[in-house]
Amino acid sequence: MWPRRHARFDRFVLRMESEECGHARRRLIENGTDRHVKTVAYVLNEFPVLSETFIGNEIRAMAKRGHRIVPIVLHRPRTAGQPDDRLLANEAVYLDAVPGHLVAAGALTGLPFGRRRLLAAAGFLRAQTSLDRRQLFGDAMKIAAIAARHRCSHVHAHFADAATSAAIVAARWMGRKVSFVCHGREIYTSPQDLALKLESADFVVSVSADLTRDLINVTPLPLIATIPYATDPTYFHTRYDVEDNGRLLFIGGHLNVHKGLDDLICALELLAPRRLMLDVVGDGPYRPYLEQLSDIKAPGMVRFLGSRPMEWIKQHGPDYLGLVGPFKVAADGSRDTGPIVVKEAMAMGLPVVASRFMGLKETVTDETGFMYEPGDIEQLAAAIRRLVDLPTAQRRAMGEAGRQRVIAHFTLDAQAEALSDLIETM
Template sequence: MRIAFIVGQFPVLSETFILNQIIGVIDRGHEVDIYADHLINTLKVHPDVENYRLLERTYQLTQIPNNLIWRVIKGLGLLLVNFHKSPRFLLESLNVSQHGLQAASLWLMYSAISLMHKQAYDIIHCQFGTQGYRGMFFKNVLHSQPKLIVMFRGHDISRYVQEHGDRVYDEIFKSGDFFLANCEFFRQRVIQLGGNPERVAVHRSGLDCSKFKFIPRQLNADGIIRIATTGRLVEKKGIEYAIRAVAQQAQVYPQLEYQIIGDGILKEHLQTIIQALNAESFIKLVGWKREQEIIEILEQSHLFIAPSITAQDGNQDAPINVLKEAMAMGLPVISTYHGGIPELVEDGVSGFLVPESNAEALAEKLGYLIEHPERWSEMGQAGRAYVEQHYDIHRLNDKLVQLYQQLLETDNLAVRSQPALMEPSHP
């Protein structure tokens, strides 16, 4: 099979869940091209980007201006420059009688520019709902009429819908062949917005558990308790509340060290809070780290906090990968009743869940775990077992390829007739 993955940015260190799917499909013998709205120039890339030479398979999408006048002007320039390269293909993308508004608006022509001289695809897989329209244009302009899969992951089914209205995906639901959500919470949201329940399945974002060594946690002889958080420094990660919770408990238990791995627009704001709490000696913003660097920090940690909240713009999280990684390594976790996270963390078993935006509740559960290190090992074992059972990337990639194959074999794949594609929600 030939698969085109459409993404927003590439390569992005924090989006290993996309990378895992791409290399999983390649490992299973299929050809992959990657189309990105934006190519990221960075010295820090995941090793697999280099190992699989993925940048050689990656193409930047021709940007489509929102302003109609500028879209026409830029489009005419692109047409003049590229027409001789593939005249028939470009003329077909402008066929209003066949494609209607998609052609008249030049959306198809812009997509055709990105696809000139490319071989036919069997599958177009949009990694976020926000790429769904581009996937729809790809499908309509290609003679092969590939199957279109759109996956919803978080901001695309929360913040984006709040900004653009609950009809924003209507055309995609008509054109797409199958839809995936990375948790049951977001699957239900897709259905509420108009997705056919028979063509919407849960496909979890997995990880390679073999890369994350399980370590039973126990109190060290030096008495220091090391806490970690990994995530972008943005509102929905709720890191401010974890900072306040750790600072509060440090007044009772001074031997705490808290490392926050990540970067983002709230870095200065969070640093100001740390300074105001006189916590600079034990709470550190350590910036972005490569996967192996993160693993090394987590190996030395005892507890993990992921205090996600619903941002003011409506942005929400699925079961986040950093929580899965921490649980796979045997860390007891503290997180929140937020988005799809309760499908991953079982309260009182693999860790604790507290209400969103509640530093006091976070501090209370943190205090409990500090006082009861004898529970760390059992919670860590429960977390590891759950991640192995439900989030193993190899099994999930097998299911993804199985889905591709089933889509190519039938014109009307339905969840109810393919129960193996569905993942149960958390009990």
């Protein structure tokens, strides 16, 4: 029990005993497979973020498996997230709303675990160089207080940034297991004490095989499990009963250079006599340049729709001829390590044209789409031409093969099962 003077803290803590989680637990009991599932603190730097749907998807899938999830967020979002994620955000604990005196309460959680645990936390705190130690310690103690209040037995973070640092210090201080998901930018563009974080975790999740290889090259010490981004195929539907709208679709979320939209626009220029039409879903500071480029290279062929919620993609995505995913490495090294949008398109029954890039090589096959070497605009144009020239029946067969591949290999249920098994065996 918390002391009475901490009663106002209840306004800030998460109550994740949702109906979905409760139903999942009851189903486990009814099916004769009742088992203890851990309560997991999810430590996030910012949430929700419109283009980071994979975090909310993972939380909901883990809750469906019966886990009680306690999202703890360091910073409030700068923009609105997806509607489903905003519902989760209403239940999250934001550290700026947590009373400062809980730093002391968090510090008390380490006392039962003795000097060894405290030295592990203090050792990380001293060794890391990317964050102010006082701020990191304060955030970690708040996380420890929240996690202790909810009896969390595992601490899990996304992105190897400040959230992971705080999660490691909090977990070690409390004597809990800790893990995090590495998404790529932490190694390719802005590494922050990455080797230290890898070696301090009980296990690390990588979202693609190539990323796993590169992380092992940093340090082979932790268990690094490859668990690709996944989607829920039951959320999407196909539309084979009507003719497609004849347009190509690009979904970029945040329009960064590594999304490859500039290559796609240049490929449309090579295909100009065909007058292929492209709709672009996404936004960001790079958009004005891309609009200018499309006016020069492919005038009248590109329509920028801005950001769209997942409900819009679900409703209108199946209308398109196919999706193009021209991902590549940007000059600064940034990249998408496992673009989930390709799996979502496949779940909608769309054939895809995609670069032979990390996270895509293990997703797209000859039966589900056409691939090309990243950055090769002529190959990209040729792949688009091959897709467009397919008879309607063959395009639909390719789209259906893609949907079946997602069902077989890339479902959220399978992703959550793999992560849950790792957490439960720690």
